[in-house]
Amino acid sequence: MVTLKINEHEVKVAEGTTILSAAKTLGINIPTLCNHPDLCVAGNCRVCVVEQKGARTLVASCATPVSEGMEIQTNSLKVRNARKHIVELLLSEHRADCTKCYKNQNCELQTLANEYSFGEHIFLDLVEDHNYVIDRSSPAFIKDDSKCIRCQRCVRTCAQLQHVSAIAVSHKGSEMKISSFHDRPMSHVVCTNCGQCVNRCPTGALTEKTYIDQVWDAIYDNDKHVVVQTAPAVRVALGEDLGYDPGERVTGKLVTALRQLGFDSVLDTDFTADLTIIEEGTELLTRLKKVLVEGDKTLALPMFTSCSPGWIKFIEHKYPHMLPNLSTCKSPQQMFGALAKTFYAKKRNLDPANVVSVSIMPCTAKKYEADRPEMRSSGYKDIDYVLTTRELAVMIKQAGIDFRTLEEGHYDSVMGVSTGAGVIFGATGGVMEAALRTAYEIVTGRPVPFKNLNIMPVRGMEGVREATIKIEGTMEEWRFLEGVELKVAIAHGLVNANKIAKAVSQGKAQYHFIEIMACPGGCLGGGGQPIPTNADIRQKRMEAIYAEDMHMDLRKSHDNPEVTAIYQEFLEKPNGHKAHELLHTHYTERESY
Amino acid sequence: MYQTGNLVKDLAEKHGRKRESLMPILQDIVKKHNYLTDDVMVAVATELDISAAEVYGTASFYTFLDTEERGKNVIRVCKTITCSMKGKNDIIATIEDMLKIRVGETTPDKMFTLLETNCIGWCHKAPAILINDMPYTDLTPETVIDVIKGYMR
Numbered sequence: 001m002v003t004l005k006i007n008e009h010e011v012k013v014a015e016g017t018t019i020l021s022a023a024k025t026l027g028i029n030i031p032t033l034c035n036h037p038d039l040c041v042a043g044n045c046r047v048c049v050v051e052q053k054g055a056r057t058l059v060a061s062c063a064t065p066v067s068e069g070m071e072i073q074t075n076s077l078k079v080r081n082a083r084k085h086i087v088e089l090l091l092s093e094h095r096a097d098c099t100k101c102y103k104n105q106n107c108e109l110q111t112l113a114n115e116y117s118f119g120e121h122i123f124l125d126l127v128e129d130h131n132y133v134i135d136r137s138s139p140a141f142i143k144d145d146s147k148c149i150r151c152q153r154c155v156r157t158c159a160q161l162q163h164v165s166a167i168a169v170s171h172k173g174s175e176m177k178i179s180s181f182h183d184r185p186m187s188h189v190v191c192t193n194c195g196q197c198v199n200r201c202p203t204g205a206l207t208e209k210t211y212i213d214q215v216w217d218a219i220y221d222n223d224k225h226v227v228v229q230t231a232p233a234v235r236v237a238l239g240e241d242l243g244y245d246p247g248e249r250v251t252g253k254l255v256t257a258l259r260q261l262g263f264d265s266v267l268d269t270d271f272t273a274d275l276t277i278i279e280e281g282t283e284l285l286t287r288l289k290k291v292l293v294e295g296d297k298t299l300a301l302p303m304f305t306s307c308s309p310g311w312i313k314f315i316e317h318k319y320p321h322m323l324p325n326l327s328t329c330k331s332p333q334q335m336f337g338a339l340a341k342t343f344y345a346k347k348r349n350l351d352p353a354n355v356v357s358v359s360i361m362p363c364t365a366k367k368y369e370a371d372r373p374e375m376r377s378s379g380y381k382d383i384d385y386v387l388t389t390r391e392l393a394v395m396i397k398q399a400g401i402d403f404r405t406l407e408e409g410h411y412d413s414v415m416g417v418s419t420g421a422g423v424i425f426g427a428t429g430g431v432m433e434a435a436l437r438t439a440y441e442i443v444t445g446r447p448v449p450f451k452n453l454n455i456m457p458v459r460g461m462e463g464v465r466e467a468t469i470k471i472e473g474t475m476e477e478w479r480f481l482e483g484v485e486l487k488v489a490i491a492h493g494l495v496n497a498n499k500i501a502k503a504v505s506q507g508k509a510q511y512h513f514i515e516i517m518a519c520p521g522g523c524l525g526g527g528g529q530p531i532p533t534n535a536d537i538r539q540k541r542m543e544a545i546y547a548e549d550m551h552m553d554l555r556k557s558h559d560n561p562e563v564t565a566i567y568q569e570f571l572e573k574p575n576g577h578k579a580h581e582l583l584h585t586h587y588t589e590r591e592s593y
Numbered sequence: 594m595y596q597t598g599n600l601v602k603d604l605a606e607k608h609g610r611k612r613e614s615l616m617p618i619l620q621d622i623v624k625k626h627n628y629l630t631d632d633v634m635v636a637v638a639t640e641l642d643i644s645a646a647e648v649y650g651t652a653s654f655y656t657f658l659d660t661e662e663r664g665k666n667v668i669r670v671c672k673t674i675t676c677s678m679k680g681k682n683d684i685i686a687t688i689e690d691m692l693k694i695r696v697g698e699t700t701p702d703k704m705f706t707l708l709e710t711n712c713i714g715w716c717h718k719a720p721a722i723l724i725n726d727m728p729y730t731d732l733t734p735e736t737v738i739d740v741i742k743g744y745m746r
Contacts, residue, residue: 165644170653179653181645182631182660190644593635593645 004070019061019072020048030074031083031112033090033202034151035062037534038520039160045151046086047112050074058082080116087116092123094203095132095146101204106531108202109149126174137185140193140367141208145177148205154178154197161520162494164314166191178205181593190317190593192494194310194518195364195388195527208364208528211385212395218356218384219262226356227344228263229336229415230254232270233362233426233523234389236544240530240537241393242403247540249548252408257396258360259409265348268411269359270418272332272339273425273434275566276307277557279583280329280431281439282574284513285478293480300324302489302504302511305431307331309369310518310527312587314494319501320589328584332425333359333366334375336415337382338582343570344415352378358385360392362426362526365518377582388528417562420453420549427545428492428522429458429465432515436469436488437556443471443478453555459546461521461539463496464489466511487511493520594662595626601636610641615651619658627667628659656710664699664706666744669723673712679719680733685709687734691741704745 001012006023013022018041023030034045043063050061053071058079061072073079091113098104132146152169155178159165166189170179180189198206218226239248258266284303290296306312306327315322330338336359341352359366363386369375370383387395396403411417421437424430433455440448448455448469457467469486489511491497497516503509519525521538524545554560571579604621608614618637622629629652638645652658659667670676670685685707689695692705699706715721718730722737729740 159644165647168644168646168650170646170650172654179646179650182634182649189646592639593631 002066002068002070004066004068004072006072007074013066015065017066019050019052019059019064019066019070022066023050023061023072023074028074030061031115032062033108033112033149034153036153036156036200038200039153039156042152042156045090045149047083047090049079049082049086051076051079084116085122087112088121088123090149091117091121093126093130094149095127095144101147102207102210103204107204110203133183135186136209137187138191138193138368139187139209139371140364141186141195141198141206143178143186144205144207146205147203148178149203150176150178151202152178153200153202154206157196157200160495161196162192162194162314162518163498164190164192164494167197184593188591190591192310192313192317192518193365193368193527194494196519197527198364199527199529199531199533208388208391209367210391210394211367211387212391212398215358215385215387215395218358224354224356225264225348225350226262226358227265227267227340228258228358228360229267229269229272229333229340230258230360231333231362231366231426231523232273232423232430232545232548233526233529233541234360234392236426236524236541236548237362237529238389238393239403241390242396245540246537247544249544250403251548252410253403253406255409255411256406257401257403258392260401260406261395261399263358265412265416266409267336267340267415268418268422269332269336270422270425271415271560271562272335273422274419274557274560274563275335275583276329276332276425276431277421277434277438278563278567278574279335279579280305280327281435281442281557283327283329284435285439285442286575288512289480302509302514303327305513305515306585307425307431308516308518308523309363309365310494311497311516313365313368313590314497314518315501316587316590317592318498319505322501322505323587323589325504326587328580328586330375330583330585331366331369332422333361333386334369334382334585335583337370337375338377339415339566341378341380341382342582343566347414352380355380356384357382358387359383360387360389362389362523362529363519364388364527366528374585389526390528390530393530414562414566417560418552419554419557419560420552421555421557422560423548423552424545426523427459427542428517429460429490429515430522430545431517432458432467432488432490432513434557435513435515438558440469440471441556441558443475443481444473445475446473447556452550454546458488458490458515461535461542463493464491464499466490486513488513488515490515492517492522492525494518594630597622597626597630597633597636600625601633601640605637605640612641612643615641615643615648619648619652623658627665628661628663630662634660662699662703664703666704666724667706667708668741669708669710669713670696671711671713671715671719671721671723672709673716675712675716676720681720683734684720684722684732684737687737688741691738705741 033047034042043060048061049058051073135143235251239250340357345352367386421434474482524541525538604618608617634648638648721730
């Protein structure tokens with residue numbers, strides 16, 4: 001332990017603690033910009049400088065470990081003046097069109113400017129003379145260099161959490177900026193559109209591409225029937241943008257709010273999550289049979305899940321030779337889209353040309369996914385608009401809805417009934433658990449041998465997890481699996497996905513089935529979720545997801561009555577011809593940069 | 594544009610495949626080909642298992658690791674104060690007139706690229722230029738023509 005004094009208060013902290021963290025234990029808040037709890041220390045913005053007795057210069061508190069007898073002032077005149085100048089200098093290179101900016105009122109630089117810099121600017125405005133690029137090429141996000149303060153949170157996110165490094169620091173001095181490979185448009189580089197950088201950008205330099213106005217237009221158009229689906233992770237995070245603490249479940253209020261916004265039908269992505277389990281579970285069992293029993297060389301094992309569009313783009317760029325290992329199942333969002341303009345439209349007697357399909361997602365990559373040319377199985381664009389959790393919160397505020405006082409609503413039908421297995425898709429390990437709950441029962445006729453169906457070995461926040469499930473007491477048709485130890489693995493965050501993909505690619509890993517989610521924590525930590533997102537908040541959202549699962553009457557996808565009905569009425573059988581036409585897809589090899 | 598063949602692989606064998614191998618590899622490529630093509634940067638990224646954006650980021654930091662197409666001979670005219678006061682503008686005008694290109698451009702036959710550079714340490718013999726690695730000093734509009742003519746053969 002190390003003893004030091006901060007603002008005359010003595011504090012004891014563990015060796016290696018930063019001054020910033022030590023101050024926090026005393027309730028002393030030091031402002032930061034480049035610092036982020038998910039990322040390594042950068043120490044480049046200098047906003048967190050403090051005065052250390054005996055030191056020649058001010059020190060960055062985020063990057064300086066404490067030492068015995070240290071005496072720190074966090075709020076001296078020298079510190080305040082320095083911070084004011086630092087904030088002013090950042091502002092001199094920042095296009096501060098705050099009232100027009102999407103991040104207005106949700107911008108860390110603006111908050112600091114509010115505290116430290118008001119009145120006359122003391123430095124020249126350098127923005128006007130600079131040729132900044134605003135890159136709108138991705139359907140998922142906008143990169144606006146004129147608002148970038150070069151704190152490099154995005155660069156560290158892309159490298160450290162995602163192992164992608166689609167963006168890096170380029171050039172130097174006043175020309176220094178954040179660039180893709182040779183400044184190519186973001187739509188034409190290795191970027192997965194995961195939006196983790198968007199979630200961490202302290203200014204408006206990286207924001208999701210919003211489709212709020214388009215959705216309002218559709219709602220106000222009386223000729224259009226607007227259906228909305230909500231992803232599982234949205235219901236455990238939306239509250240954070242509307243005044244609730246992290247981890248509050250707001251499912252019922254979410255449904256009521258969507259109805260009040262004017263959506264014609266409020267439906268649930270969890271329904272197609274259940275459907276995904278039936279399709280993907282069948283695909284896995286079929287692959288196992290064909291490869292292990294019949295020696296089919298055209299099919300690849302292990303099979304990777306395909307729900308996460310960030311992961312899909314990652315493997316298309318980085319491991320194109322493993323595309324046959326991906327499940328051909330579309331994600332629940334896209335299954336929903338394909339069915340909304342076919343099955344649903346028919347059932348409700350609607351012209352699919354007049355159906356507008358909107359989805360609320362914790363994800364920015366879903367915007368990209370909806371734009372993929374393959375995603376038009378219905379004959380129309382299957383999903384018209386994707387909104388993030390954050391955008392929905394904006395719409396709710398725009399509509400003047402008092403969210404707290406809303407009654408608990410229930411999803412409409414059809415395509416609104418779901419099970420706990422669908423809900424847990426929102427957490428890392430959830431797809432695996434949902435798949436095992438169903439596949440085990442198909443093969444043995446008995447529920448998975450875990451208390452309350454909770455398959456604890458696949459849960460948790462560890463980056464890479466492995467589990468083995470021994471299959472015993474198989475039914476006649478699945479005898480070949482008798483005694484087989486089904487080996488599964490789970491990874492979340494692309495840096496972890498890369499570890500597994502690399503091991504599989506080099507033949508060093510023997511798995512049957514692997515779940516991959518591009519974002520830390522799975523969808524609940526998605527790039528479209530409320531800001532801030534960090535480890536504590538992800539943990540709380542995860543607890544909420546599993547609480548939601550326990551709270552459901554039905555916990556297994558194959559128990560979903562609407563899923564049973566849709567096969568009888570429309571899809572015929574799992575992995576059947578019609579299912580393949582609407583619910584499955586193919587992948588594309590992409591460039592390595 | 595140029596084809597690299599096995600160059601990147603050979604350089605990776607020579608300098609290693611660690612992060613710190615990046616600079617010597619890039620320097621050797623530029624020594625041979627004068628600039629870095631997109632293809633060669635992607636090849637380096639693949640070889641070192643880092644992203645192409647990181648290779649570009651590193652290259653773009655260094656003025657002498659060009660990422661735009663350059664001619665066989667790169668002329669860099671010092672633009673810093675002493676050379677400016679001693680007539681670098683006349684030197685540039687002469688070269689521009691002679692090669693029919695402006696600063697930043699390359700001749701159609703890809704023989705010459707004309708650039709400006711920050712101080713190259715020849716203030717006492719200003720104005721100075723570099724052609725590839727060779728400095729030429731105490732220049733006048735007359736002498737610079739002869740210097741460049743020497744590279745035309």
